[in-house]
Amino acid sequence: MDNKLLQIENLKTSFRINDEYYAAVDDVTLSVNKNEILGIVGESGSGKSALGFSVLGLHPKNKSKIEGNIFYKDEDIAKVSEAKLQKLRGGELGMIFQDPMSALNPLMIIGKQIEESLILHTNLLKKERKKRVIELLEQVGISSPEVVYNQYPHELSGGMRQRVVIGIAISCNPAFLIADEPTTALDVTIQAQILGLIKKLKEELNSGVILITHDLGVVAEMADKVAVMYAGQVVELAPVHELFKNPKHPYTRSLLQSNPTNNLAKTKLHVIQGVVPSLANLPRTGCRFATRVPWVSNSAHEENPELHEISPGHFVRCSCYKTFEFAKKEDLKDGISED
Amino acid sequence: MEFLKIKDLKIHFPIKAGILKRTVGHVKAVDGLNITLEEGKTYGLVGESGSGKTTTGRGIIGLNDITSGQILINNKEMTKRNIKEFRRNVQMVFQDPYSSLNPKKRILDIVAEPFRNFEKLSKAEEKKAVQELLEKVGISADSIFKYPHEFSGGQRQRIGIARAIALKPKLIIADEPVSALDVSVQAQVLNFMQDIQKELNLTYFFISHDLGIIRHLCDHIGIMYKGRFVEEGTPDDIFNNPQHIYTRRLVASIPDIDPGKREQIQLSRKKINEDFQMNTNKYFDQEGLAYPLKSISNTHKVAMPERG
Amino acid sequence: METQKNVQTNPGNDPAIKTPSGAKVILVEILKDKMALSSAILLLLIAAFVFGVSIILDQDQIVTVDLLAIFEPPSSQYWLGTDHGGRDVFGQLIIGTRNSLLIGIAVTALSGLVGLAMGLIAGYFGGHTDNVVMRIVDFFLVLPTTMIIIAFVAVVPNYSLLQFTLIMSAFIWISMARLVRSKALQQSELEYIQAARTLGTPHYKIIFSHLLPNLSSIIIVNLTLSLAANIGIETGLSFLGFGFPESTPSLGTLMSHATNPQIFELRPWVWLPASILVLVLMLCINNVGQALKRSTDAKQRRG
Amino acid sequence: ACNDSGDGGSTEPSGTGDDTETEETVENEDGIYSLDDFEPTKAADGDGIEGGTLNVGVVASSPFEGTLDWQHYSISTDADILQFFSESLFAMDDAFNITDEGAATIEVSEDNLTYTITIKDNVNWHDGEPVTAEDFIFAHEVIGHKDYDGVRYDASFRNIVGMEEYHDGEADEISGFNIIDEKTVELTFKEATPSLMSGGIWYYAMPKHYFEGVEVADIPASDQVRREPLGYGPFVVENIVPGESVTLSKNEDYWKGEPLVDEVVLTVVNPDVVVESLRSGQIDLVTTFPATQFADNADMSNVDWLGRTSRFYTYTGFKLGTWDADANEVAYDPDAKMSNQSLREAVRLAVNYEELGNRMYNGLRFPATTVITPYHALYHDDSNPGFEYDPERAKELLAEAGYEDLDGDGYVEDPNGEELVINYAARQGDATAEAVANYEMQAWRDIGLNIELLEGSLTEPNAFYDRIEEDDPAIDMYTAGWGVGSDIDPSGLFGPQAMFNYPRYTDDTLEAILADGLSEDAFDLSYRQDVYNQFQEYINEVLPLAPTLYQIDTFPVNNRVSGISYEVGNNDYGWHTVQLNDENPAVD
Amino acid sequence: MWKFILRRMLIAIPQLFFLSLLVFILASQMPGDPFTGLIDPSITAERLAEMREIHGLNDPWYQQYGRWVSNAVTGDFGQSFRYKMPVTELIGDRLLNTAGLGLLTLIFSYLIAIPLGIVSGRYNDTWADRAIAGYTYVGFAVPSFIFGLIALFIFGFRLNWFPVGGSVSPGLVSGTLEYYLSKVYHMTLPALSLALITTVGTVQYLRSEIIDIKHKEFILTAKAKGASENRIYNKHIFRNSLLPIAAFFGYEITGILGGAVFIERVFSFPGIGDLLISSINNRDYSVVTALLLLSGCLAVVGTMLSDIILSMVDPRIRIK
Numbered sequence A: 001m002d003n004k005l006l007q008i009e010n011l012k013t014s015f016r017i018n019d020e021y022y023a024a025v026d027d028v029t030l031s032v033n034k035n036e037i038l039g040i041v042g043e044s045g046s047g048k049s050a051l052g053f054s055v056l057g058l059h060p061k062n063k064s065k066i067e068g069n070i071f072y073k074d075e076d077i078a079k080v081s082e083a084k085l086q087k088l089r090g091g092e093l094g095m096i097f098q099d100p101m102s103a104l105n106p107l108m109i110i111g112k113q114i115e116e117s118l119i120l121h122t123n124l125l126k127k128e129r130k131k132r133v134i135e136l137l138e139q140v141g142i143s144s145p146e147v148v149y150n151q152y153p154h155e156l157s158g159g160m161r162q163r164v165v166i167g168i169a170i171s172c173n174p175a176f177l178i179a180d181e182p183t184t185a186l187d188v189t190i191q192a193q194i195l196g197l198i199k200k201l202k203e204e205l206n207s208g209v210i211l212i213t214h215d216l217g218v219v220a221e222m223a224d225k226v227a228v229m230y231a232g233q234v235v236e237l238a239p240v241h242e243l244f245k246n247p248k249h250p251y252t253r254s255l256l257q258s259n260p261t262n263n264l265a266k267t268k269l270h271v272i273q274g275v276v277p278s279l280a281n282l283p284r285t286g287c288r289f290a291t292r293v294p295w296v297s298n299s300a301h302e303e304n305p306e307l308h309e310i311s312p313g314h315f316v317r318c319s320c321y322k323t324f325e326f327a328k329k330e331d332l333k334d335g336i337s338e339d
Numbered sequence B: 001m002e003f004l005k006i007k008d009l010k011i012h013f014p015i016k017a018g019i020l021k022r023t024v025g026h027v028k029a030v031d032g033l034n035i036t037l038e039e040g041k042t043y044g045l046v047g048e049s050g051s052g053k054t055t056t057g058r059g060i061i062g063l064n065d066i067t068s069g070q071i072l073i074n075n076k077e078m079t080k081r082n083i084k085e086f087r088r089n090v091q092m093v094f095q096d097p098y099s100s101l102n103p104k105k106r107i108l109d110i111v112a113e114p115f116r117n118f119e120k121l122s123k124a125e126e127k128k129a130v131q132e133l134l135e136k137v138g139i140s141a142d143s144i145f146k147y148p149h150e151f152s153g154g155q156r157q158r159i160g161i162a163r164a165i166a167l168k169p170k171l172i173i174a175d176e177p178v179s180a181l182d183v184s185v186q187a188q189v190l191n192f193m194q195d196i197q198k199e200l201n202l203t204y205f206f207i208s209h210d211l212g213i214i215r216h217l218c219d220h221i222g223i224m225y226k227g228r229f230v231e232e233g234t235p236d237d238i239f240n241n242p243q244h245i246y247t248r249r250l251v252a253s254i255p256d257i258d259p260g261k262r263e264q265i266q267l268s269r270k271k272i273n274e275d276f277q278m279n280t281n282k283y284f285d286q287e288g289l290a291y292p293l294k295s296i297s298n299t300h301k302v303a304m305p306e307r308g
Numbered sequence C: 001m002e003t004q005k006n007v008q009t010n011p012g013n014d015p016a017i018k019t020p021s022g023a024k025v026i027l028v029e030i031l032k033d034k035m036a037l038s039s040a041i042l043l044l045l046i047a048a049f050v051f052g053v054s055i056i057l058d059q060d061q062i063v064t065v066d067l068l069a070i071f072e073p074p075s076s077q078y079w080l081g082t083d084h085g086g087r088d089v090f091g092q093l094i095i096g097t098r099n100s101l102l103i104g105i106a107v108t109a110l111s112g113l114v115g116l117a118m119g120l121i122a123g124y125f126g127g128h129t130d131n132v133v134m135r136i137v138d139f140f141l142v143l144p145t146t147m148i149i150i151a152f153v154a155v156v157p158n159y160s161l162l163q164f165t166l167i168m169s170a171f172i173w174i175s176m177a178r179l180v181r182s183k184a185l186q187q188s189e190l191e192y193i194q195a196a197r198t199l200g201t202p203h204y205k206i207i208f209s210h211l212l213p214n215l216s217s218i219i220i221v222n223l224t225l226s227l228a229a230n231i232g233i234e235t236g237l238s239f240l241g242f243g244f245p246e247s248t249p250s251l252g253t254l255m256s257h258a259t260n261p262q263i264f265e266l267r268p269w270v271w272l273p274a275s276i277l278v279l280v281l282m283l284c285i286n287n288v289g290q291a292l293k294r295s296t297d298a299k300q301r302r303g
Numbered sequence D: 001a002c003n004d005s006g007d008g009g010s011t012e013p014s015g016t017g018d019d020t021e022t023e024e025t026v027e028n029e030d031g032i033y034s035l036d037d038f039e040p041t042k043a044a045d046g047d048g049i050e051g052g053t054l055n056v057g058v059v060a061s062s063p064f065e066g067t068l069d070w071q072h073y074s075i076s077t078d079a080d081i082l083q084f085f086s087e088s089l090f091a092m093d094d095a096f097n098i099t100d101e102g103a104a105t106i107e108v109s110e111d112n113l114t115y116t117i118t119i120k121d122n123v124n125w126h127d128g129e130p131v132t133a134e135d136f137i138f139a140h141e142v143i144g145h146k147d148y149d150g151v152r153y154d155a156s157f158r159n160i161v162g163m164e165e166y167h168d169g170e171a172d173e174i175s176g177f178n179i180i181d182e183k184t185v186e187l188t189f190k191e192a193t194p195s196l197m198s199g200g201i202w203y204y205a206m207p208k209h210y211f212e213g214v215e216v217a218d219i220p221a222s223d224q225v226r227r228e229p230l231g232y233g234p235f236v237v238e239n240i241v242p243g244e245s246v247t248l249s250k251n252e253d254y255w256k257g258e259p260l261v262d263e264v265v266l267t268v269v270n271p272d273v274v275v276e277s278l279r280s281g282q283i284d285l286v287t288t289f290p291a292t293q294f295a296d297n298a299d300m301s302n303v304d305w306l307g308r309t310s311r312f313y314t315y316t317g318f319k320l321g322t323w324d325a326d327a328n329e330v331a332y333d334p335d336a337k338m339s340n341q342s343l344r345e346a347v348r349l350a351v352n353y354e355e356l357g358n359r360m361y362n363g364l365r366f367p368a369t370t371v372i373t374p375y376h377a378l379y380h381d382d383s384n385p386g387f388e389y390d391p392e393r394a395k396e397l398l399a400e401a402g403y404e405d406l407d408g409d410g411y412v413e414d415p416n417g418e419e420l421v422i423n424y425a426a427r428q429g430d431a432t433a434e435a436v437a438n439y440e441m442q443a444w445r446d447i448g449l450n451i452e453l454l455e456g457s458l459t460e461p462n463a464f465y466d467r468i469e470e471d472d473p474a475i476d477m478y479t480a481g482w483g484v485g486s487d488i489d490p491s492g493l494f495g496p497q498a499m500f501n502y503p504r505y506t507d508d509t510l511e512a513i514l515a516d517g518l519s520e521d522a523f524d525l526s527y528r529q530d531v532y533n534q535f536q537e538y539i540n541e542v543l544p545l546a547p548t549l550y551q552i553d554t555f556p557v558n559n560r561v562s563g564i565s566y567e568v569g570n571n572d573y574g575w576h577t578v579q580l581n582d583e584n585p586a587v588d
Numbered sequence E: 001m002w003k004f005i006l007r008r009m010l011i012a013i014p015q016l017f018f019l020s021l022l023v024f025i026l027a028s029q030m031p032g033d034p035f036t037g038l039i040d041p042s043i044t045a046e047r048l049a050e051m052r053e054i055h056g057l058n059d060p061w062y063q064q065y066g067r068w069v070s071n072a073v074t075g076d077f078g079q080s081f082r083y084k085m086p087v088t089e090l091i092g093d094r095l096l097n098t099a100g101l102g103l104l105t106l107i108f109s110y111l112i113a114i115p116l117g118i119v120s121g122r123y124n125d126t127w128a129d130r131a132i133a134g135y136t137y138v139g140f141a142v143p144s145f146i147f148g149l150i151a152l153f154i155f156g157f158r159l160n161w162f163p164v165g166g167s168v169s170p171g172l173v174s175g176t177l178e179y180y181l182s183k184v185y186h187m188t189l190p191a192l193s194l195a196l197i198t199t200v201g202t203v204q205y206l207r208s209e210i211i212d213i214k215h216k217e218f219i220l221t222a223k224a225k226g227a228s229e230n231r232i233y234n235k236h237i238f239r240n241s242l243l244p245i246a247a248f249f250g251y252e253i254t255g256i257l258g259g260a261v262f263i264e265r266v267f268s269f270p271g272i273g274d275l276l277i278s279s280i281n282n283r284d285y286s287v288v289t290a291l292l293l294l295s296g297c298l299a300v301v302g303t304m305l306s307d308i309i310l311s312m313v314d315p316r317i318r319i320k
């Protein structure tokens, strides 16, 4: 497909803990097209950020290891030199961070922080740069850009700061954008605005976006395609409508079931048993989700779960989804006590 | 029967500026709230960040000094002097399950702390009581010698709840008890809170900015904006019949789980936003604050200026 | 950042990244750090030796003037030679080290205690209490400490180890107070402190059983580092002529002999061993302290 | 009488060297030196170079005070500087009697009351103005002025006729002065004493014209004193860096003849670095040299060591009474702890001062025999043997006097059988001070005296004198130093009305002897010598204080310098005759 | 801004008051007075008593204090007993010397601290970092006077590179270029010795500050912008970590004054530290009190300066 902007193949990102490497992202294959938003959801610790950081090569080199390929416009950016990456980062590849409070240099005025990308990636003159910064600030919906230009981060509200962070990310019209939980720290109204903004920018710039979030609502609203991650792996990947209408993987279904927005009445919410295992304790063989659905018989899981394309564009890992039913009361005799 | 009654509660903080920390003004974090709540019910307090939700909660439990107003429980006013008594009846569940448990203490000590303050129990009695409590919140009784870091977020939050219900309080203030948790864990805690409410006939004062949760859980909802209510009512009133532009915008901002409704939501949001932009003056006074509440039905109150 | 988060989200079934629990981590960190470990061992050896031997040594004998042995160079009789009073430098070194260690420990303990109390009170109660304490601290902060101490020492009659400890402590408690206060302020914001208050726990109990344990590692680190500083604290005063009498040998007294031109160049055995010993002691304590510091501060952790 | 403050702990010895050319200096096998090893004078030697710069180290541990005026200075460092450009009107012989060699001569009337002072004609201030009788009177007017803020207004000034009236503001002039002509003046005293000629008459003149318009109270801080002082001495002040250095050029108009060197540079040198500075030739000579550093550096090849006996001695004092402030006199208490003469003698005999001086000071301090130092050669009684170190005798003395160890703790009890603890005070001082005190105490303990150091440590000098002066009952015995002036009269230290009579001892015999020394008869030298021999003997007998050590002052002088003399009594070291034999200083 | 400074000064007033009281009481508690020990047969006891009376030494302390403070406010600290000149004048020269020494020390100390701190912060846990840490530990452990003595001995006497005492060569006339050059020359060795010791705190501070900032999230933002490592260090980390150090420079004044006491003694440098010690030894109260008060004022001014600088460089607490 010509449209393909980013192609992640068998990506494995490992971190060194006490002289041993543990994979936080394990054999992930994904692709993003132009003008497409790929949503990534999953519980905390499932490897979403680790994946996003890997794409930009932001992990500290001495403590992490990246295997596999990340093709950006036919170039494997997992393998290129740091200098080359630096060219791409902030230029063609933009990144929006989660916490607007700490993502900005507290001692630098806003204007300069945005301008820095321009200095690094364009040949604009000083005056032009300033003009462009003001433009950007307007673009991200800041009403008095001239004032904000000279302000320091602490003088802005959280929503404003997140806009600035977005401004930095899009300053060089990135072809590809990674937004790592861009609205988690914000109020719903502001979240709506920021999400709208990202969408608008994506359309204007015709860029591909990876939107990392743990809020299913956000994905439902934003994404064209959704990858559900669990324990470093993609367990389900599908176009957004398909996923919400027809979730297959037990994990996806559980996530949807436990969302209170789906349960208006004062009914019981669905609870997923257990917790996400920590990196060093991840089961590396078999179905990683098996421990959390103990009532599903072991034979239902694959030995080496693979992604199956069950309908065009809809992939599910492991075949346990076929037999998965939500637990009945008696299955849960350990109840929530043992999670 | 009104169980909790808050009358014209005001909590103001001085603003200190410069290195000299001079008071240059006041933040009216809570500015004239009136709340009544029946026993066994759940009150939900919603609002954007900084609207004064936490301050209200802390005011009720006495962690913040009240500038003016009254807090009555069972028609008894809470004062500085009888606060100790109130403490037994009012407890709090905190937002952050990681920092709300002292990392250097064993679960036993954490959960037993209220006993030690209010009741003279022998070591054995205390241990038993703690084990009972832990079982109630679904944590195996032999965990008492573990440390908080040995538990997951959801478990910790339940330990926090166990501690809060140790003295059999009547009112529990829960300040965003699940916002630090993943949805899956969230569900667990919310379910549990509902269970225990029924069991102990607890009254909840539930603070959150997640409207989904509020809607799921609460009997009454108050929407706060800059220290005042803009609207108050049942979930039905608020979500299906929002009157104040602020509420409407808030409700419209909730992302919907159904990707099919995208366009529709987008459109309504746009409309409401325009409305909001245009009609701010109509809904807020000159200082941009909400007007006093007016009843528009039995349960539903809105902050609208007097007509005419 | 990431690690931190991870630690929290993953319950303790992972021994590798368990939440640090005070003493254990400190121990682990020191054991891991070869430098710190050997420093600690050396330190203990020196301390044990000095305290052990000083029991056997006859202090009166050591400070007895012997006109026939003035400025003897090191020999088998006088391992480190003798000073201008014909007194054995080695013996003085032992007793001096003991005295200096005692001073260091006493000053550290006393100033640490005062600073801790002030810091805890200010940090926990905040508001006006904090204001008052901080005003006092501010006042001490602008004092030209060195000069005032010198003036103080000149005033005190009957100047001895005790007086010295009191004077020094009076001036250096503030750094501990400031540190503890700021950490206590941070901790007081945390919900477990708030929780304790809502549970009706009295203030003093919150301070002692909640706040204090959570500041312990920082306090230990700070105490260690200030112990290093306090070991040599009296050297300067000795140099200016405000030291202890010769009947109370200390490392500072021995070192300050370096100002005597007769000794500095021609009889280095009088002052050099003490100087080296001070250096070694301070380096050791510092090494340990820095290792402790690293263990409390994930960012500075090695590897 | 100009005298240094009581040697606040730093005794300043001085010395003389041999005048031989040999460049190796005093050095003897046993490393112990005596006065015989030094000469006070290094005679001019061969042809010097023309002019040159003499670098003098002013030894002081802090910057010099800069009160460069004889009337006002109080610290010896200032005097060290003053002598280069401002000098006494009178020259003295080694008996400290005024001679005719000085800038002025003096004639005494029959009744010893009136003194006629004649300033020599060619004595002129550096600005060319003659030194006049007015200037001499002016010095008195300043000192006697009610606003005068120095320490020199003393009994000998009040002894001048009309001085007290002037001081009290009742008279505008001092009537005791009678100007004969520009250069001659008569000075009349109320009472005659033999001491007048050896220190009773003020030595200095003050350039009245130069201080025109300056209030007396403002003089010490004035530029005329601090920045551009005026004298008539061999050198002229060119430049002063306050507290640090003074540059002087030769006074071509010097009345004794043009000085041989062109320039003198005085620089403050810290006692700790004196040796290094001398070695490297940065300074040619110093004002004082720290005694403890001598032995290590006796072999310094680039200097000659000169030396002489010092005016300082140390003593052990016994508190025998108190000061009666109302009567303004000493109140001797015969029941004082130390009042037993045998006890005091035992104390003196118990310590081996010879050994002490030899070991710690390499002989530059040696046992003192009497309370008149050899510095006063005319009065010092050579024949008095002083005290011989004899611990056995000391023990005997104690036993005889009834001091016996009754309880077997190794220390004697007093004759009444009560426990005897003697509190001993000693000043902080140079590197050896503490060792010396400890040594003494060891010796005393060896003869069975239970001695305790006051508060366990040496006493800070100020506190020390404070407490001694106030007769602090916590002190029974102390060690101190004393620097004698040119005046032999010891009343200031032993007299019943002397506050500095710290032992607080007096008796009729002593008072009679002291009076005798100042009597009419005492104008006869040999009579006076007899009196003071008697005095020395008597003090050694009753022993209110026991002299312990005399000192030798040593003076290192760079090889290239000659024509210099540190002769006792010579208050002019002959700076104008100093010459340099080489452009560059010799280096070790 | 001016208002702020004014207010800041108002805060300093009670501080100064307590300081003055403390200082005065200290001085008056010292044993002896300037006339103690002036034992000389030619000085009579009456004269001493008279002199004590003249100088008001017999008055009760609060009277003396009142007198002293009211004069001090007008800048009159009385006469030095020993130097017989107005204290203000006496201190003036010395203060200039110490100020020069302090300034030079500060310059040296920053010249040393900044590169070392940066290197060890940026390349933490490399051999360079460890070497620098070694130096800072040693600097922390060696008292400045020992260090000064060794420097004096080697560079002053053995190598003859630097003068060994005083603040200026004799004979130079104040005001000439030569004079000032000579002054700087005289200060160099003491300043360098002091700087090498006092700088270690700054090195350590800078190091940990850099390591701290290195882990801040905004550094990640910068990295994501495509900034190179060097640029990140230059534009973000160094700037942010140097600002507090620049601001602390006011606080350094106290430290340097304290260090000056020692170093001036070692190098016989006529500054106020040296003066203080000799004045204490000589019981020259008026000088002691004036000096203590002066250094207190300097410290107050220093902290004030730091506050002001901090508030200027740190936008988060900037005052308009």
Ligand SMILES: Nc1ncnc2c1ncn2[C@@H]1O[C@H](COP(=O)(O)OP(=O)(O)OP(=O)(O)O)[C@@H](O)[C@H]1O
Pocket (backbone or CB within 6 Å): A015, A016, A017, A024, A042, A043, A044, A045, A046, A047, A048, A049, A050, A051, A063, A214, A278, A279, C002, C003, C005, C006, C007
């Ligand atoms: N630098 C690192 N060093 C070691 N482990 C890391 C590092 N970064 C992430 N991890 C681990 O990798 C796993 C995946 O982490 P990641 O941050 O990608 O999760 P996430 O899905 O983004 O979670 P969240 O929703 O909390 O942001 C976690 O177990 C985490 O502890």
Ligand SMILES: Nc1ncnc2c1ncn2[C@@H]1O[C@H](COP(=O)(O)OP(=O)(O)OP(=O)(O)O)[C@@H](O)[C@H]1O
Pocket (backbone or CB within 6 Å): B013, B014, B027, B028, B029, B047, B048, B049, B050, B051, B052, B053, B054, B055, B056, B209
């Ligand atoms: N102790 C305090 N001192 C001063 N101001 C305070 C204090 N506590 C809260 N405030 C201010 O009061 C206002 C209300 O704060 P509050 O924490 O109650 O808001 P909130 O609704 O809980 O917000 P969030 O959703 O972010 O928790 C805010 O502007 C806050 O800055």
Ligand SMILES: [Mg+2]
Pocket (backbone or CB within 6 Å): A048, A049, A050, A180
């Ligand atoms: Mg993440």
Ligand SMILES: [Mg+2]
Pocket (backbone or CB within 6 Å): B053, B054, B055
């Ligand atoms: Mg809140």
Ligand code: NI
Pocket (backbone or CB within 6 Å): A287, A288, A289, A290, A300, A301, A302, A305, A317, A318, A319, A320, A321
């Ligand atoms: Ni499976």
